[in-house]
Amino acid sequence: MEKLKGKTGIVTGASRGLGKEIARQLAEKGANLILMARNEDRLKAVKEELEKEYAVQVDIVAIDLTNSADIEKAKEQ
Numbered sequence: 218m219e220k221l222k223g224k225t226g227i228v229t230g231a232s233r234g235l236g237k238e239i240a241r242q243l244a245e246k247g248a249n250l251i252l253m254a255r256n257e258d259r260l261k262a263v264k265e266e267l268e269k270e271y272a273v274q275v276d277i278v279a280i281d282l283t284n285s286a287d288i289e290k291a292k293e294q
Contacts, residue, residue: 219247227251229282232259244271253278253291 226243230236232254240250244267254260257279264275278294280287 222247223249225249225251227253229253231277232256232263237263240267244273244275247271247273249274251276251278253280253282255279255281 221243224247226240226248228236228240228243228250231240231250231252236252236254240252240263243250250267250273252260252263252275257277260277260279264277267273268275278291280291282288
């Protein structure tokens, strides 16, 4: 069931809870992901989990979306 193979999804709040579950659902359907959240260690764990389980590409961005400096930094990545 890889309806999203070749597509890329961006998920904020992806280190836990609803954001993590949304990321999981997208990965299950074959989407590559860009995951964003404040906690880099949790993001790394989610990245490893999803890449291993679903064989998708996952990039992470540790960011506080309420901080404009973080948003500018993320644009450069």
